[in-house]
Amino acid sequence: MTVAQIARLLNIEPKENWKEIYITSVCSPRNVKNPCAVFISDKTQLKELSDLPTLLVVKNDIPVEGIDIEKTVLLKVSNPKLALALVLKELYPVHHPVGISSKATISENVKIGKDCYIGDFVYIAPNVEIGNNVKIYPGCYIGENSRIGDNTVIYPNVVIYPNTVIGKDCIIHAGTVVGSDGFGYVFDGKKHIKIPHVGVVVIEDHVEVGANTTIDRAMLEKTLIGEGTKIDNLVMVGHNNRIGKHVILVSQVGLSGSVEIGDYSILAGQVGVADHVKIGKKVIVTAKSGVASDLEEGKVYGANLPAVEWTRWKRIYSLLLKLPELVKDMKKLLKKKK
Template sequence: MAHTIESIASLIGARIVTLDGCVATPQEPVTGAAAIEQAKSGELTFLSEDRHISRLKETNASAVVIHPSQAARVNADYPRLVLLEVEDPQAAFLQVLPLFRMIRSRLKRGISPSAFISSTARIGENCAIGPGAYIGEDVIIGDDCDIHPGASIGAGSRLGRDCQIYSNAVLYHEVSLGDRVIIHANAVLGADGFGYRFEQGRFIKVPQLGGVIIESDVEIGAGATIDRGAVDATVIGAGTKIDNMVMIGHNCRVGRNNVFAAQVGLAGSCSTGDYVRLGGQVGVKDHTHMGTGCMVGAKAGVHRNVPDGETWIGYPASPEAEQKRLVFTLKRVPEMREEMRAMAKRLAELEKLMAESASNPLKAAG
């Protein structure tokens, strides 16, 4: 089906604005959709933030989905673009994107003959279980789940409805998932926590007898690891999104709608409130709590509790304003060092003059 700027505007409920001297027309065919830098003539793009308006000068796109307040700032410097004004440009663009991208369907419903399923497992309706998947004893899988090739689900685990477990992901025994949970490839849930006692010169393993509870609408990235609790379960709250290669230690309790970027590491028994955001490579000390709505910047090292709503950065992490003062002060250290050297030199000269005056008062008086 052919699409035009006009038909796409109708689809997303956009107001069409053409500037004086505009090269494109509302009837122009739209052949694709792409980001600002990659968009070609005949394609559609979108603007998400005010600070990116200047980048529109570089785009070759024929039309841009844009907020009305941003459109008001676009002038004759952008003559070739047709503006499609909507209240939420990103949401509108995501509505258009499937018109030009193939979206692969989910796995074919049914169970592969090469999958291993325990006789005591219970599989819901309309599920898909791929080749080489392993379903252990007493596992319960809800309706409409996809278990991709090579995935392993250990004994006693529970999956809610509409879960997707991608290839080579491993759920150890007694892992519980809510509804609509997505576990990406090679993630490991329920491995033993890193718990040992040091006795008589040796590290003795502490049994890890808790489980893992993943509440509904959680997404866990490729290669992420979530350890089981030692006594009680490690818990990931509803709606939380965990990026690739994140490590969450045993006994952690993560709140609802948290967002952790890649390579975040939480040591054992950490906890968070709701709506916590951690930047890439943040490391958190064991038994640390991060309050509701707080944010920690990338590469920060968190060694103490973070209060609700605060933004912390740096290593060791502290409130943003405090860290900025430290950074600005450190930048002045070379300058301050030179100033101190000059002051020391001047002080030495003054001390010399004072010594000469003390030894020869008449000369000093003259």
Template structure:
């Protein structure tokens, strides 16, 4: 389906320069766009390419428009944040072309008589909704999903196929949970007695706010006593592990394979690069940004960018560096001894 540029700008804002009646069908990269597409410029280093794109319209900042505008023949949409505008425009085109699930419960799904499912919700094949569960308006529960006893799914939340959402867990409105995610499995809680492990019952749940997206095969463990908490707007990529009793602050984002150990408290508006690790029982302040592959081994009290890994090197060079690091304690003692000797020589001269 296509839309008028004027309708798009009326919906999303921005300043349109050019033909408001031009019809466009979607968004494409600068290099691939044709006369039926919108494209966007969010990095000034691509200004030359933007001026040559064949797209019908270009989303760009006011600063880029001053440079690119005179050379580009198509329409322009000037926006304060072109990348965010692109994201919202992409959402709009996706909505225009999306398959709309039919409300109702598939004949192969199981819904316990004590569960409550909104008449506007769509329940897919072989889904199971257990006693006391509540599924809100316009929810989509994909094929093979499991919603446990007394779990709650807020309005307009979508579970892709094979999501497991266990007993007592809660998610707010407009959430997206991708296939294979497991929310509410037992946390890793054991007490050691004479060398044997005694399981600690995990009696908390998982509480998730509004507008949260959880990636494929990501796992969020239930709390031991209190709940694990994921606040509004959090974005979790694929294959992330969130341990029991963690708290993830609003609008924090984590890339794939991040691991957060139990009882860590992470602030709002943080970002974590892929494969970053956070040890348990730590506290991380708001607006902290952790580089990919970093290990957070202590609490962080101030916002900023933090990196904790050794730069990549050829193996032979890395082995030499490792030997030096291993010998640092003895080198430190030798330096201290030299400092004492030098001080002693200075005193003798006086």
């Protein structure tokens, strides 16, 4: 890929000689191996450069004093991470196979589009519809009456329960389960009676689901994952959840049943959400927080405990245990003062 091509990709007018300068890889600042491109989004990264790269892409507001411009091509951009993503996509394209394995099991009344890949030991149940250019890797199970949209990729050992709808341009990573029973029981006084879950899961377009995540189907109606939402590995999405568009759920988030999350919200790692909680749009919940009540739109919430030096924490904890007595003593002192 030439520097001129990269410049055009980033909406920068290239110089004439840039079409003769080739880039073969993207490197980290600490491991420059030319001819490569390096992307700088923080000024501290400039100090880490092991060598001058062939192409240096730097955020607009980062000064580059001391950089020998004659020995590198310098591009200034507003968002280096976005530029990096665009270049990586072009420089390292993903190539998926095409064809249906003779070891796959395709049931009756299955519709498969053009240029699809169905790997070894995939089982596709009756009445499934698969769009064009869909890739289903070995060991997957696709339940009956499910629908999978164009260009979606399903990696090995994914289980899709019956009646699931997955949109276009989605990515489902290995080991994920979509559409399993919700965790719903009613106690009759002696034992827990299972409540049948007869709803479905609907995943809209451009959603990515990480490895070993579980998405439960609804008791009634549907569990919904909105367009553009990105779900990390090891996330638990409970029954009847309604997750908005372009939401981020980081690893080990756990959502109880009937949770609603507004568009563009972010739940950091290990956030737990109680059932029937509503989280507004553009909310951020910091790591390890527990959410037990509704959260207002556009705010940042957190009740996590950042790590501190161990001996200091022991002192803090010993004081926490004494807090009720300290409060009583404080109240007595205040009464005497009055």
